[in-house]
Amino acid sequence: MKRTLPFPLLTAALLSACGGPGTPGTAASARPDKYAGAALQPLIVGGTISARGARPYQVAMTDTTGFQYCGGTLLSSTWVLTAAHCVKGTAASSIRIRAGVNKLSDSSQGQTVGVSSVTVHPSYSSSTNFADIALLKLSAAVTNSYAAPAKLPSNTVEGILDVKGKYAVVSGWGLTQGNNNSSASDDLREVSLPITPNPATCGGSSVPGNTICGEYYQGKDSCNGDSGGPLAQTYNGNFYVLGIVSYGPSACTGNGVYTRVNGYLSWIAQVSGLTPDGTTTPGTTTTYTGSVSQGTSSYKPGSTGFSYAGGTLKATLSGPSGTDFDLYLQKYNGSAWADVASSESGTSSESINYAAASGTYRWEVYAYSGTGSYTLTETK
Template structure:
Protein backbone atom coordinates (compact mmCIF):
# COMPACT_ATOMS: atom_id res chain seq x y z
CA UNK A 1 0.00 0.00 0.00
CA UNK A 2 1.54 3.32 -1.10
CA UNK A 3 1.34 6.68 0.55
CA UNK A 4 3.02 9.98 -0.09
CA UNK A 5 5.39 11.18 2.57
CA UNK A 6 4.15 14.76 2.91
CA UNK A 7 2.63 16.30 6.02
CA UNK A 8 -0.01 18.99 5.72
CA UNK A 9 -3.17 19.02 3.58
CA UNK A 10 -2.31 18.13 -0.02
CA UNK A 11 -5.30 18.49 -2.31
CA UNK A 12 -3.67 17.81 -5.65
CA UNK A 13 -3.81 14.38 -7.31
CA UNK A 14 -7.03 13.62 -5.39
CA UNK A 15 -5.13 13.12 -2.14
CA UNK A 16 -5.58 14.93 1.18
CA UNK A 17 -2.98 14.36 3.88
CA UNK A 18 -3.37 16.05 7.25
CA UNK A 19 -1.04 16.86 10.11
CA UNK A 20 -3.13 14.96 12.64
CA UNK A 21 -2.71 11.70 10.76
CA UNK A 22 -6.29 11.49 9.47
CA UNK A 23 -6.81 10.94 5.78
CA UNK A 24 -9.77 11.88 3.62
CA UNK A 25 -9.44 10.34 0.17
CA UNK A 26 -11.80 9.42 -2.63
CA UNK A 27 -13.51 6.03 -2.56
CA UNK A 28 -11.19 3.20 -3.69
CA UNK A 29 -8.10 5.22 -2.75
CA UNK A 30 -5.49 3.35 -0.70
CA UNK A 31 -3.46 6.37 0.37
CA UNK A 32 -2.95 6.64 4.14
CA UNK A 33 -0.83 8.76 6.42
CA UNK A 34 1.32 8.49 9.53
CA UNK A 35 3.92 11.20 9.78
CA UNK A 36 7.27 10.47 11.45
CA UNK A 37 10.98 9.71 11.27
CA UNK A 38 10.75 6.23 12.76
CA UNK A 39 13.29 5.12 15.38
CA UNK A 40 15.65 7.96 14.55
CA UNK A 41 17.62 10.44 16.64
CA UNK A 42 17.65 14.22 16.99
CA UNK A 43 20.12 15.81 14.57
CA UNK A 44 22.92 17.89 16.05
CA UNK A 45 22.78 21.55 15.07
CA UNK A 46 25.02 22.07 12.05
CA UNK A 47 25.22 18.37 11.18
CA UNK A 48 22.82 18.49 8.19
CA UNK A 49 23.66 21.83 6.56
CA UNK A 50 21.99 20.84 3.27
CA UNK A 51 18.61 20.19 4.96
CA UNK A 52 15.86 22.76 4.43
CA UNK A 53 12.21 23.01 5.36
CA UNK A 54 9.80 23.70 2.51
CA UNK A 55 6.84 25.43 4.13
CA UNK A 56 3.62 27.08 3.12
CA UNK A 57 4.02 30.86 3.14
CA UNK A 58 1.36 31.28 5.84
CA UNK A 59 2.72 28.60 8.22
CA UNK A 60 6.39 29.27 8.93
CA UNK A 61 6.50 27.24 12.16
CA UNK A 62 5.01 24.09 10.60
CA UNK A 63 6.55 21.84 8.01
CA UNK A 64 5.09 20.91 4.64
CA UNK A 65 7.95 18.97 3.05
CA UNK A 66 11.69 18.66 3.28
CA UNK A 67 14.23 19.68 0.70
CA UNK A 68 17.95 19.78 -0.05
CA UNK A 69 20.01 22.88 -0.67
CA UNK A 70 22.11 22.11 -3.79
CA UNK A 71 23.41 25.64 -4.48
CA UNK A 72 23.15 28.97 -2.68
CA UNK A 73 19.86 29.73 -4.45
CA UNK A 74 18.54 26.29 -5.49
CA UNK A 75 16.59 23.68 -3.52
CA UNK A 76 15.72 20.14 -4.62
CA UNK A 77 12.53 18.46 -3.38
CA UNK A 78 9.86 15.99 -4.49
CA UNK A 79 7.55 16.88 -7.35
CA UNK A 80 4.50 15.73 -5.38
CA UNK A 81 5.27 18.35 -2.71
CA UNK A 82 4.84 21.30 -5.06
CA UNK A 83 2.66 20.05 -7.92
CA UNK A 84 -0.40 22.27 -8.34
CA UNK A 85 1.02 25.23 -6.42
CA UNK A 86 2.61 28.52 -7.40
CA UNK A 87 6.04 29.66 -6.25
CA UNK A 88 4.48 32.31 -4.02
CA UNK A 89 2.80 29.51 -2.03
CA UNK A 90 6.11 28.50 -0.43
CA UNK A 91 8.93 29.68 1.77
CA UNK A 92 12.17 27.82 2.38
CA UNK A 93 13.91 27.81 5.76
CA UNK A 94 17.62 26.97 5.67
CA UNK A 95 19.88 26.40 8.65
CA UNK A 96 16.89 25.60 10.90
CA UNK A 97 16.82 22.65 13.29
CA UNK A 98 13.91 23.55 15.59
CA UNK A 99 10.78 24.59 13.72
CA UNK A 100 9.15 25.98 16.87
CA UNK A 101 11.52 28.94 16.63
CA UNK A 102 10.20 31.45 14.12
CA UNK A 103 13.57 33.23 14.03
CA UNK A 104 15.98 30.28 13.74
CA UNK A 105 17.73 29.87 10.39
CA UNK A 106 17.12 31.94 7.27
CA UNK A 107 13.77 32.23 5.52
CA UNK A 108 13.59 32.87 1.79
CA UNK A 109 10.82 33.09 -0.77
CA UNK A 110 10.64 30.93 -3.89
CA UNK A 111 10.73 32.66 -7.28
CA UNK A 112 10.22 29.64 -9.58
CA UNK A 113 9.25 25.97 -9.42
CA UNK A 114 10.53 23.45 -11.96
CA UNK A 115 8.88 20.00 -11.91
CA UNK A 116 10.37 17.21 -14.00
CA UNK A 117 8.36 17.19 -17.24
CA UNK A 118 7.78 13.41 -17.08
CA UNK A 119 6.28 13.45 -13.57
CA UNK A 120 2.64 12.40 -13.26
CA UNK A 121 2.45 10.27 -10.11
CA UNK A 122 4.95 8.87 -7.62
CA UNK A 123 4.16 5.35 -8.78
CA UNK A 124 5.67 6.17 -12.16
CA UNK A 125 8.84 7.83 -10.87
CA UNK A 126 10.32 11.22 -11.85
CA UNK A 127 9.35 12.54 -8.40
CA UNK A 128 11.78 15.45 -8.42
CA UNK A 129 11.46 19.24 -8.54
CA UNK A 130 13.76 22.25 -8.25
CA UNK A 131 12.97 25.51 -6.46
CA UNK A 132 14.74 28.71 -7.45
CA UNK A 133 15.13 30.95 -4.41
CA UNK A 134 14.66 34.70 -4.52
CA UNK A 135 18.00 35.29 -2.78
CA UNK A 136 21.13 33.40 -1.75
CA UNK A 137 21.30 31.34 1.42
CA UNK A 138 23.95 32.84 3.68
CA UNK A 139 23.18 31.29 7.08
CA UNK A 140 26.25 29.77 8.79
CA UNK A 141 24.42 26.50 9.52
CA UNK A 142 23.48 26.01 5.86
CA UNK A 143 25.59 24.70 2.99
CA UNK A 144 24.76 22.92 -0.28
CA UNK A 145 24.93 19.17 -0.65
CA UNK A 146 26.50 17.62 -3.74
CA UNK A 147 24.74 15.97 -6.68
CA UNK A 148 26.44 12.59 -7.25
CA UNK A 149 28.20 11.95 -10.53
CA UNK A 150 27.57 8.63 -12.25
CA UNK A 151 30.75 7.28 -10.66
CA UNK A 152 29.78 8.32 -7.14
CA UNK A 153 26.20 7.18 -7.65
CA UNK A 154 27.24 3.71 -8.79
CA UNK A 155 29.69 3.47 -5.88
CA UNK A 156 27.31 4.51 -3.11
CA UNK A 157 23.96 3.23 -4.34
CA UNK A 158 24.69 -0.46 -3.89
CA UNK A 159 23.24 -3.21 -1.75
CA UNK A 160 25.08 -3.28 1.55
CA UNK A 161 25.57 0.49 1.62
CA UNK A 162 23.77 2.83 4.02
CA UNK A 163 22.54 6.42 3.89
CA UNK A 164 20.87 8.87 6.27
CA UNK A 165 17.43 10.38 5.79
CA UNK A 166 16.33 13.41 7.81
CA UNK A 167 13.15 15.39 8.36
CA UNK A 168 10.53 16.76 10.74
CA UNK A 169 7.30 15.13 11.95
CA UNK A 170 5.86 12.84 14.59
CA UNK A 171 8.08 10.31 16.33
CA UNK A 172 7.37 6.58 16.55
CA UNK A 173 5.68 7.33 19.88
CA UNK A 174 3.04 9.46 18.17
CA UNK A 175 4.15 12.77 19.70
CA UNK A 176 5.18 15.65 17.46
CA UNK A 177 8.75 16.87 17.35
CA UNK A 178 9.77 20.27 16.07
CA UNK A 179 13.40 19.19 16.14
CA UNK A 180 15.08 17.80 13.04
CA UNK A 181 15.47 14.04 13.29
CA UNK A 182 17.45 11.54 11.25
CA UNK A 183 17.79 7.80 10.73
CA UNK A 184 20.44 5.73 8.95
CA UNK A 185 19.12 2.87 6.84
CA UNK A 186 20.43 0.28 4.37
CA UNK A 187 19.76 1.03 0.71
CA UNK A 188 19.65 -0.91 -2.52
CA UNK A 189 19.07 -0.11 -6.21
CA UNK A 190 17.06 -3.34 -6.41
CA UNK A 191 13.40 -2.47 -5.94
CA UNK A 192 12.22 -5.98 -5.08
CA UNK A 193 12.59 -5.52 -1.27
CA UNK A 194 10.19 -2.59 -1.63
CA UNK A 195 7.67 -4.58 -3.64
CA UNK A 196 8.96 -3.36 -6.98
CA UNK A 197 9.63 0.30 -7.71
CA UNK A 198 9.72 2.70 -10.68
CA UNK A 199 12.94 3.13 -12.62
CA UNK A 200 15.61 5.42 -11.16
CA UNK A 201 14.62 4.96 -7.54
CA UNK A 202 16.33 3.67 -4.40
CA UNK A 203 14.75 1.17 -2.02
CA UNK A 204 15.25 1.33 1.73
CA UNK A 205 14.68 -2.31 2.79
CA UNK A 206 13.28 -3.25 6.18
CA UNK A 207 15.88 -2.77 8.92
CA UNK A 208 14.92 -2.73 12.61
CA UNK A 209 11.71 -0.87 11.73
CA UNK A 210 13.68 2.28 10.84
CA UNK A 211 12.20 4.46 8.12
CA UNK A 212 11.22 7.85 6.80
CA UNK A 213 7.53 8.66 6.73
CA UNK A 214 4.97 11.40 6.05
CA UNK A 215 6.30 14.84 6.78
CA UNK A 216 9.64 13.76 5.30
CA UNK A 217 8.62 13.99 1.62
CA UNK A 218 11.14 15.79 -0.55
CA UNK A 219 13.85 15.50 2.06
CA UNK A 220 17.36 14.14 1.51
CA UNK A 221 18.71 10.62 1.65
CA UNK A 222 22.37 11.52 2.06
CA UNK A 223 25.81 10.02 2.53
CA UNK A 224 29.12 11.59 3.57
CA UNK A 225 31.81 10.51 1.09
CA UNK A 226 35.18 11.99 0.16
CA UNK A 227 34.54 14.95 2.50
CA UNK A 228 31.28 15.86 0.75
CA UNK A 229 27.62 15.45 1.65
CA UNK A 230 26.07 13.68 -1.35
CA UNK A 231 22.31 13.78 -1.82
CA UNK A 232 21.65 10.28 -3.12
CA UNK A 233 17.87 10.28 -2.88
CA UNK A 234 14.67 12.25 -2.34
CA UNK A 235 11.95 10.89 -0.02
CA UNK A 236 9.04 9.88 -2.26
CA UNK A 237 6.64 7.23 -0.93
CA UNK A 238 6.34 3.98 1.00
CA UNK A 239 4.09 1.57 2.89
CA UNK A 240 1.53 2.92 5.34
CA UNK A 241 3.22 1.36 8.37
CA UNK A 242 6.48 3.34 7.96
CA UNK A 243 8.65 0.51 9.18
CA UNK A 244 10.88 0.13 6.12
CA UNK A 245 10.57 -0.29 2.36
CA UNK A 246 10.56 3.45 1.69
CA UNK A 247 11.17 4.57 -1.89
CA UNK A 248 13.49 7.44 -2.85
CA UNK A 249 14.05 9.22 -6.16
CA UNK A 250 17.61 8.36 -7.27
CA UNK A 251 19.17 11.80 -7.69
CA UNK A 252 22.25 10.71 -9.64
CA UNK A 253 20.04 9.54 -12.49
CA UNK A 254 18.69 13.09 -12.89
CA UNK A 255 22.04 14.91 -12.87
CA UNK A 256 21.69 16.06 -16.50
CA UNK A 257 18.20 17.46 -15.92
CA UNK A 258 19.30 19.19 -12.72
CA UNK A 259 22.20 20.81 -14.54
CA UNK A 260 19.99 21.92 -17.45
CA UNK A 261 17.65 23.77 -15.08
CA UNK A 262 19.94 25.05 -12.34
CA UNK A 263 23.47 24.90 -13.72
CA UNK A 264 24.50 22.75 -10.75
CA UNK A 265 27.09 20.20 -11.87
CA UNK A 266 27.36 16.68 -10.44
CA UNK A 267 30.51 15.95 -8.44
Protein backbone atom coordinates (compact mmCIF):
# COMPACT_ATOMS: atom_id res chain seq x y z
CA MET A 1 0.00 0.00 0.00
CA LYS A 2 1.57 3.24 -1.09
CA ARG A 3 0.90 6.08 1.34
CA THR A 4 1.44 9.36 -0.45
CA LEU A 5 -1.61 11.40 0.49
CA PRO A 6 -0.82 14.73 2.14
CA PHE A 7 -1.81 14.98 5.80
CA PRO A 8 -5.07 16.96 5.37
CA LEU A 9 -6.43 14.15 3.20
CA LEU A 10 -5.95 11.38 5.76
CA THR A 11 -9.55 10.30 6.13
CA ALA A 12 -11.00 7.94 8.71
CA ALA A 13 -11.44 5.37 5.96
CA LEU A 14 -7.78 5.53 5.05
CA LEU A 15 -6.70 5.23 8.68
CA SER A 16 -8.94 2.23 9.08
CA ALA A 17 -7.44 0.65 5.98
CA CYS A 18 -3.94 1.26 7.34
CA GLY A 19 -4.80 -0.07 10.78
CA GLY A 20 -5.40 1.96 13.93
CA PRO A 21 -4.33 1.41 17.53
CA GLY A 22 -5.04 -2.17 18.45
CA THR A 23 -5.96 -2.98 14.84
CA PRO A 24 -2.91 -4.25 12.94
CA GLY A 25 -2.94 -3.04 9.34
CA THR A 26 -2.18 -5.14 6.30
CA ALA A 27 1.54 -5.39 5.61
CA ALA A 28 2.60 -3.37 2.60
CA SER A 29 5.25 -4.38 0.10
CA ALA A 30 7.02 -1.07 0.58
CA ARG A 31 6.97 1.96 2.81
CA PRO A 32 7.73 4.62 0.19
CA ASP A 33 6.38 7.30 2.50
CA LYS A 34 6.40 7.18 6.30
CA TYR A 35 3.96 10.01 6.60
CA ALA A 36 0.45 8.57 6.80
CA GLY A 37 1.29 6.09 9.56
CA ALA A 38 2.08 8.93 11.95
CA ALA A 39 -1.63 9.31 12.45
CA LEU A 40 -1.59 5.99 14.29
CA GLN A 41 1.26 5.74 16.81
CA PRO A 42 4.20 8.09 17.40
CA LEU A 43 7.29 5.88 18.08
CA ILE A 44 10.65 4.76 16.58
CA VAL A 45 11.52 1.06 16.08
CA GLY A 46 14.07 -0.53 18.42
CA GLY A 47 15.16 2.78 19.91
CA THR A 48 15.51 4.34 23.32
CA ILE A 49 13.92 7.47 24.79
CA SER A 50 16.06 10.53 24.13
CA ALA A 51 17.33 12.42 27.15
CA ARG A 52 15.77 15.85 27.57
CA GLY A 53 17.66 18.24 25.30
CA ALA A 54 19.87 15.52 23.78
CA ARG A 55 18.52 16.22 20.27
CA PRO A 56 18.01 20.01 20.36
CA TYR A 57 17.80 20.21 16.57
CA GLN A 58 14.81 17.84 16.39
CA VAL A 59 11.42 19.46 15.83
CA ALA A 60 7.93 18.02 15.61
CA MET A 61 5.65 19.02 12.75
CA THR A 62 2.00 19.26 13.74
CA ASP A 63 -1.28 20.47 12.35
CA THR A 64 -3.12 23.41 13.90
CA THR A 65 -4.63 21.13 16.58
CA GLY A 66 -1.20 19.99 17.78
CA PHE A 67 -1.38 16.56 16.11
CA GLN A 68 2.18 15.41 15.24
CA TYR A 69 2.68 13.72 11.87
CA CYS A 70 6.28 14.39 10.71
CA GLY A 71 9.62 15.56 12.01
CA GLY A 72 12.20 18.10 10.94
CA THR A 73 15.61 19.58 11.66
CA LEU A 74 16.16 23.09 12.95
CA LEU A 75 18.85 24.71 10.76
CA SER A 76 18.58 28.18 12.28
CA SER A 77 16.12 29.99 14.52
CA THR A 78 13.85 30.56 11.49
CA TRP A 79 14.51 27.63 9.09
CA VAL A 80 13.51 23.95 9.29
CA LEU A 81 14.62 21.12 7.00
CA THR A 82 12.16 18.30 6.32
CA ALA A 83 11.01 15.80 3.68
CA ALA A 84 9.13 16.99 0.61
CA HIS A 85 6.50 14.28 1.02
CA CYS A 86 5.60 15.72 4.44
CA VAL A 87 4.57 19.09 3.02
CA LYS A 88 3.87 18.68 -0.70
CA GLY A 89 0.46 20.21 -1.37
CA THR A 90 0.10 21.44 2.21
CA ALA A 91 -0.55 25.11 2.95
CA ALA A 92 2.02 26.80 5.18
CA SER A 93 -0.79 28.17 7.35
CA SER A 94 -1.79 24.62 8.35
CA ILE A 95 1.66 23.65 9.66
CA ARG A 96 3.07 24.24 13.11
CA ILE A 97 6.61 23.54 14.33
CA ARG A 98 7.21 22.52 17.93
CA ALA A 99 10.84 22.92 19.00
CA GLY A 100 12.60 21.96 22.24
CA VAL A 101 10.13 19.20 23.09
CA ASN A 102 10.66 15.56 24.09
CA LYS A 103 7.26 14.52 25.48
CA LEU A 104 4.50 15.64 23.14
CA SER A 105 1.77 15.42 25.78
CA ASP A 106 3.60 17.82 28.09
CA SER A 107 2.26 21.24 27.12
CA SER A 108 4.96 22.94 29.21
CA GLN A 109 7.69 21.63 26.94
CA GLY A 110 8.91 23.39 23.84
CA GLN A 111 7.85 26.34 21.72
CA THR A 112 5.26 26.24 18.95
CA VAL A 113 5.64 28.56 15.96
CA GLY A 114 3.89 28.91 12.63
CA VAL A 115 5.27 28.52 9.12
CA SER A 116 5.28 31.44 6.69
CA SER A 117 6.46 29.59 3.57
CA VAL A 118 7.04 26.06 2.27
CA THR A 119 9.62 25.38 -0.46
CA VAL A 120 9.72 21.89 -1.97
CA HIS A 121 12.70 20.93 -4.12
CA PRO A 122 11.68 21.44 -7.76
CA SER A 123 12.98 17.99 -8.73
CA TYR A 124 11.03 16.10 -6.08
CA SER A 125 9.29 12.99 -7.44
CA SER A 126 6.64 11.25 -5.37
CA SER A 127 6.93 8.15 -7.57
CA THR A 128 10.71 7.68 -7.22
CA ASN A 129 11.26 9.62 -3.96
CA PHE A 130 14.09 11.55 -5.63
CA ALA A 131 14.92 14.92 -4.03
CA ASP A 132 12.67 14.24 -1.03
CA ILE A 133 13.64 17.50 0.66
CA ALA A 134 11.88 20.74 1.61
CA LEU A 135 12.53 23.91 3.60
CA LEU A 136 10.14 25.68 5.96
CA LYS A 137 10.51 29.37 6.78
CA LEU A 138 9.17 30.01 10.26
CA SER A 139 6.92 32.95 11.04
CA ALA A 140 8.76 33.60 14.34
CA ALA A 141 12.21 32.86 15.70
CA VAL A 142 12.74 29.79 17.88
CA THR A 143 14.15 30.93 21.22
CA ASN A 144 13.44 27.90 23.44
CA SER A 145 16.42 26.99 25.64
CA TYR A 146 16.12 23.28 24.73
CA ALA A 147 16.27 24.00 20.99
CA ALA A 148 19.42 24.58 18.93
CA PRO A 149 20.20 24.26 15.21
CA ALA A 150 22.18 21.46 13.60
CA LYS A 151 24.86 22.37 11.10
CA LEU A 152 24.86 21.48 7.42
CA PRO A 153 27.61 19.03 6.42
CA SER A 154 30.38 20.59 4.33
CA ASN A 155 32.28 18.37 1.92
CA THR A 156 35.00 17.98 4.56
CA VAL A 157 32.55 16.96 7.29
CA GLU A 158 30.71 14.74 4.82
CA GLY A 159 33.93 12.90 4.04
CA ILE A 160 34.49 12.22 7.74
CA LEU A 161 30.99 11.35 8.94
CA ASP A 162 29.06 10.02 5.95
CA VAL A 163 31.19 6.93 5.31
CA LYS A 164 30.13 3.30 4.87
CA GLY A 165 30.16 1.53 8.21
CA LYS A 166 29.96 4.72 10.28
CA TYR A 167 27.00 5.15 12.61
CA ALA A 168 24.47 7.99 12.70
CA VAL A 169 21.49 8.70 14.94
CA VAL A 170 17.92 8.93 13.68
CA SER A 171 15.26 10.32 16.00
CA GLY A 172 11.54 10.96 16.00
CA TRP A 173 8.10 10.12 17.29
CA GLY A 174 7.31 7.37 14.74
CA LEU A 175 5.99 3.83 15.16
CA THR A 176 7.91 1.41 17.41
CA GLN A 177 6.94 -1.52 15.21
CA GLY A 178 6.15 -1.91 11.55
CA ASN A 179 2.72 -2.61 10.07
CA ASN A 180 1.13 -0.12 12.48
CA ASN A 181 1.16 -2.71 15.29
CA SER A 182 2.58 -0.55 18.08
CA SER A 183 1.76 0.62 21.56
CA ALA A 184 1.44 4.38 21.98
CA SER A 185 4.17 6.61 23.41
CA ASP A 186 4.70 10.32 23.04
CA ASP A 187 8.40 10.41 23.99
CA LEU A 188 11.08 11.37 21.48
CA ARG A 189 13.12 8.28 20.65
CA GLU A 190 16.41 7.68 18.90
CA VAL A 191 18.48 4.85 17.46
CA SER A 192 22.02 4.56 16.11
CA LEU A 193 22.39 2.84 12.74
CA PRO A 194 25.29 1.91 10.44
CA ILE A 195 25.06 3.85 7.17
CA THR A 196 26.13 3.66 3.54
CA PRO A 197 26.22 6.89 1.48
CA ASN A 198 25.09 7.02 -2.14
CA PRO A 199 24.29 3.29 -2.40
CA ALA A 200 23.16 1.65 -5.65
CA THR A 201 20.74 -0.42 -3.60
CA CYS A 202 19.46 -0.43 -0.02
CA GLY A 203 18.16 -3.72 1.34
CA GLY A 204 18.34 -5.17 -2.16
CA SER A 205 16.13 -2.50 -3.74
CA SER A 206 17.37 0.23 -6.06
CA VAL A 207 17.29 3.76 -4.63
CA PRO A 208 17.36 7.25 -6.14
CA GLY A 209 20.54 9.31 -6.20
CA ASN A 210 21.71 11.48 -3.30
CA THR A 211 20.54 9.13 -0.59
CA ILE A 212 21.97 7.35 2.44
CA CYS A 213 21.06 3.78 3.36
CA GLY A 214 20.44 3.04 7.03
CA GLU A 215 21.58 -0.57 7.14
CA TYR A 216 19.73 -3.40 8.86
CA TYR A 217 21.03 -3.63 12.43
CA GLN A 218 19.39 -5.54 15.27
CA GLY A 219 15.90 -4.75 13.90
CA LYS A 220 16.37 -1.02 14.38
CA ASP A 221 14.89 1.57 12.01
CA SER A 222 12.91 4.74 11.59
CA CYS A 223 9.25 4.20 10.81
CA ASN A 224 5.94 5.86 9.94
CA GLY A 225 5.75 9.24 11.64
CA ASP A 226 9.53 9.79 11.65
CA SER A 227 9.43 11.18 8.10
CA GLY A 228 11.27 14.42 7.57
CA GLY A 229 13.27 13.97 10.75
CA PRO A 230 17.06 14.03 11.09
CA LEU A 231 19.75 11.45 10.56
CA ALA A 232 22.53 13.19 12.45
CA GLN A 233 25.98 12.80 13.96
CA THR A 234 28.37 14.83 16.11
CA TYR A 235 31.82 16.10 15.17
CA ASN A 236 34.08 18.47 17.12
CA GLY A 237 31.26 19.17 19.53
CA ASN A 238 28.73 20.12 16.84
CA PHE A 239 25.62 18.37 15.55
CA TYR A 240 25.45 17.80 11.79
CA VAL A 241 22.38 16.69 9.86
CA LEU A 242 23.49 14.11 7.30
CA GLY A 243 20.12 12.85 6.12
CA ILE A 244 16.34 13.24 6.14
CA VAL A 245 14.02 10.30 6.88
CA SER A 246 12.44 9.44 3.51
CA TYR A 247 11.22 5.85 3.05
CA GLY A 248 11.85 2.15 3.70
CA PRO A 249 10.27 -1.33 3.94
CA SER A 250 6.82 -1.59 5.54
CA ALA A 251 8.07 -3.74 8.41
CA CYS A 252 10.41 -0.94 9.54
CA THR A 253 13.28 -3.32 10.26
CA GLY A 254 16.32 -1.62 8.83
CA ASN A 255 17.35 -0.60 5.32
CA GLY A 256 15.68 2.78 5.61
CA VAL A 257 16.46 5.36 2.92
CA TYR A 258 17.43 8.94 3.84
CA THR A 259 17.79 11.98 1.60
CA ARG A 260 21.48 12.93 1.59
CA VAL A 261 21.66 16.56 2.71
CA ASN A 262 25.15 17.27 1.34
CA GLY A 263 23.83 16.67 -2.16
CA TYR A 264 21.47 19.67 -1.86
CA LEU A 265 23.68 22.33 -0.25
CA SER A 266 23.50 24.74 -3.18
CA TRP A 267 19.70 24.55 -3.25
CA ILE A 268 19.50 25.07 0.52
CA ALA A 269 21.74 28.14 0.21
CA GLN A 270 19.66 29.47 -2.68
CA VAL A 271 16.41 29.21 -0.72
CA SER A 272 17.52 30.05 2.81
CA GLY A 273 20.95 31.65 2.46
CA LEU A 274 22.35 29.05 4.90
CA THR A 275 25.68 27.39 4.18
CA PRO A 276 27.60 24.55 5.90
CA ASP A 277 29.43 26.89 8.26
CA GLY A 278 26.11 28.26 9.47
CA THR A 279 26.45 31.66 7.84
CA THR A 280 24.52 33.15 4.98
CA THR A 281 26.07 33.17 1.53
CA PRO A 282 28.30 36.28 1.38
CA GLY A 283 26.83 38.99 -0.80
CA THR A 284 23.25 37.72 -0.64
CA THR A 285 21.04 40.70 -1.54
CA THR A 286 17.33 41.05 -0.81
CA THR A 287 15.11 43.95 -1.79
CA TYR A 288 12.07 44.85 0.32
CA THR A 289 9.36 47.37 -0.49
CA GLY A 290 6.80 48.94 1.80
CA SER A 291 5.04 52.10 2.85
CA VAL A 292 4.96 54.09 6.05
CA SER A 293 3.02 57.10 7.31
CA GLN A 294 4.37 59.94 9.43
CA GLY A 295 5.11 58.95 13.02
CA THR A 296 4.87 55.19 12.38
CA SER A 297 7.29 52.33 11.70
CA SER A 298 7.54 49.50 9.19
CA TYR A 299 9.61 46.35 9.85
CA LYS A 300 11.46 44.14 7.35
CA PRO A 301 11.44 41.25 6.72
CA GLY A 302 8.72 41.43 9.39
CA SER A 303 8.19 42.22 13.05
CA THR A 304 9.63 38.82 14.09
CA GLY A 305 12.92 39.51 12.30
CA PHE A 306 15.45 37.05 10.85
CA SER A 307 18.14 34.75 12.21
CA TYR A 308 21.74 35.68 11.41
CA ALA A 309 24.83 33.63 12.25
CA GLY A 310 27.16 36.62 12.21
CA GLY A 311 28.94 38.84 9.70
CA THR A 312 28.33 42.17 8.01
CA LEU A 313 24.78 43.45 7.61
CA LYS A 314 24.24 46.26 5.14
CA ALA A 315 21.12 48.10 4.02
CA THR A 316 20.22 51.16 1.99
CA LEU A 317 16.89 52.95 2.24
CA SER A 318 15.27 55.07 -0.46
CA GLY A 319 12.00 56.93 0.19
CA PRO A 320 9.97 59.69 -1.48
CA SER A 321 11.57 63.07 -2.10
CA GLY A 322 10.78 65.62 0.58
CA THR A 323 10.27 63.09 3.37
CA ASP A 324 12.48 62.27 6.32
CA PHE A 325 12.61 58.48 6.74
CA ASP A 326 15.10 56.99 9.21
CA LEU A 327 16.60 53.49 9.23
CA TYR A 328 17.39 51.34 12.27
CA LEU A 329 18.85 47.86 12.76
CA GLN A 330 17.40 46.16 15.83
CA LYS A 331 18.45 43.01 17.68
CA TYR A 332 16.25 40.83 19.87
CA ASN A 333 17.77 40.29 23.34
CA GLY A 334 15.37 37.54 24.43
CA SER A 335 12.68 39.82 25.81
CA ALA A 336 12.74 43.04 23.76
CA TRP A 337 14.12 44.68 20.62
CA ALA A 338 17.02 47.15 20.93
CA ASP A 339 18.61 49.43 18.35
CA VAL A 340 22.17 48.38 17.45
CA ALA A 341 22.71 50.69 14.46
CA SER A 342 20.93 53.70 12.99
CA SER A 343 20.97 56.18 10.12
CA GLU A 344 19.13 59.50 10.64
CA SER A 345 20.36 61.94 8.00
CA GLY A 346 17.24 64.10 7.75
CA THR A 347 16.39 62.83 4.26
CA SER A 348 14.72 59.72 2.92
CA SER A 349 18.05 58.17 1.83
CA GLU A 350 19.78 56.23 4.60
CA SER A 351 22.38 53.46 4.87
CA ILE A 352 23.75 51.12 7.54
CA ASN A 353 26.88 48.95 7.52
CA TYR A 354 27.10 46.91 10.72
CA ALA A 355 29.38 44.09 11.96
CA ALA A 356 26.79 41.82 13.54
CA ALA A 357 27.22 38.99 16.03
CA SER A 358 24.91 35.99 15.78
CA GLY A 359 21.32 36.66 16.78
CA THR A 360 17.87 37.70 15.59
CA TYR A 361 17.63 41.03 13.79
CA ARG A 362 15.11 43.22 11.97
CA TRP A 363 15.15 46.49 10.01
CA GLU A 364 12.95 49.36 11.17
CA VAL A 365 11.92 52.13 8.76
CA TYR A 366 10.55 55.11 10.68
CA ALA A 367 8.77 58.07 9.06
CA TYR A 368 9.98 61.09 11.02
CA SER A 369 8.11 63.29 8.55
CA GLY A 370 6.13 62.61 5.41
CA THR A 371 4.29 59.58 4.13
CA GLY A 372 4.93 57.25 1.20
CA SER A 373 6.51 54.13 -0.25
CA TYR A 374 10.13 53.05 0.23
CA THR A 375 12.66 50.53 -1.03
CA LEU A 376 15.06 48.77 1.36
CA THR A 377 17.98 46.82 -0.10
CA GLU A 378 19.69 44.41 2.31
CA THR A 379 23.05 42.68 1.80
CA LYS A 380 24.29 39.93 4.12
